[in-house]
Amino acid sequence: MGTYLFGGTGESLDPKFDALSSLLDAGTFARVEQLGVSDGWRCLEVGGGGGSVANWLADVVAPAGHVTVTDIDVTRLEERDNVTVLEHDVVSNILPGNAFDLVHARLVLFYLPARDLVLRKLRDALRPGGWLVLEEFDCLPLEVLSVGSSGAPEDAKLIMRVKNALLTVLDHAGAELAWGARVEKALRDAGLNDVSGSREVQEWEGGSAGCRLLAATARLVRAKLPLTDDEFDRYLELMASPETVVSSYAMCSAQGRR
Numbered sequence: 001m002g003t004y005l006f007g008g009t010g011e012s013l014d015p016k017f018d019a020l021s022s023l024l025d026a027g028t029f030a031r032v033e034q035l036g037v038s039d040g041w042r043c044l045e046v047g048g049g050g051g052s053v054a055n056w057l058a059d060v061v062a063p064a065g066h067v068t069v070t071d072i073d074v075t076r077l078e079e080r081d082n083v084t085v086l087e088h089d090v091v092s093n094i095l096p097g098n099a100f101d102l103v104h105a106r107l108v109l110f111y112l113p114a115r116d117l118v119l120r121k122l123r124d125a126l127r128p129g130g131w132l133v134l135e136e137f138d139c140l141p142l143e144v145l146s147v148g149s150s151g152a153p154e155d156a157k158l159i160m161r162v163k164n165a166l167l168t169v170l171d172h173a174g175a176e177l178a179w180g181a182r183v184e185k186a187l188r189d190a191g192l193n194d195v196s197g198s199r200e201v202q203e204w205e206g207g208s209a210g211c212r213l214l215a216a217t218a219r220l221v222r223a224k225l226p227l228t229d230d231e232f233d234r235y236l237e238l239m240a241s242p243e244t245v246v247s248s249y250a251m252c253s254a255q256g257r258r
């Protein structure tokens with residue numbers, strides 16, 4: 001197991017999970033619904049984080065279906081009648097084989113140096129015909145589109161400096177910055193069938209869920225960012241200002257069946 005860079009905040013209301021849920025849940029739910037998920041499905045949600053996807057799945061597959069949700073940090077996950085919460089490291093712990101109709105992981109393999117091995121473990125956890133859905137970022141597209149008129153060139157440069165510093169920290173921790181760009185091919189290489197994928201770049205305005213996510217992740221690694229306190233405070237202001245617009249990380253998703 002690697003050490004998860006953003007772990008251990010100890011806060012039950014982690015702003016990062018709130019931002020992820022606001023930013024991504026609607027797309028995740030639509031994608032998974034298209035696969036026909038319904039009453040009776042057995043689902044595995046890997047690295048479930050704040051639990052929003054696991055809780056939604058639990059409602060969709062009730063009453064006969066079941067969701068197992070795993071994470072190395074289960075403090076925000078909720079046991080329910082048809083939900084089992086498992087403290088589990090997907091790199092080093094075993095998973096049952098041929099067990100699930102759906103395995104879903106969002107922004108988990110991105111961080112794991114052993115992502116290709118983990119992908120094969122997730123494949124093997126599927127029953128024949130079951131679906132694997134991965135949703136991942138390609139961080140490279142993020143660019144500044146506009147900032148407010150006061151001090152604009154410096155502000156745009158500051159946003160790009162923070163992006164580059166953040167990506168360096170992630171890279172050193174073992175993340176694959178453009179993993180999203182190769183996730184569809186990785187599913188094919190793992191021998192899955194009916195593979196398809198999508199990639200979306202949006203505009204994130206200051207104060208939106210996307211910019212809240214950028215601010216929350218920067219705060220989590222503040223000590224590793226080569227910025228003065230004034231620069232960091234200015235970055236947080238920019239991430240909250242509606243005058244800021246950046247092109248987002250590309251949100252890449254891919255699905256395939258065993």
Ligand SMILES: C[S@@+](CC[C@H](N)C(=O)[O-])C[C@H]1O[C@@H](n2cnc3c(N)ncnc32)[C@H](O)[C@@H]1O
Pocket residue numbers: 001002004007017020021046047048049050070071072073088089090091105106107108111112
């Ligand atoms: C960026 S968060 C994504 C959370 C959730 N999937 C979402 O999209 O809202 C990454 C999650 O992966 C979990 N994680 C990191 N390393 C893990 C590992 N080796 N095994 C299982 N979960 C892991 C983290 O604890 C965290 O909850």
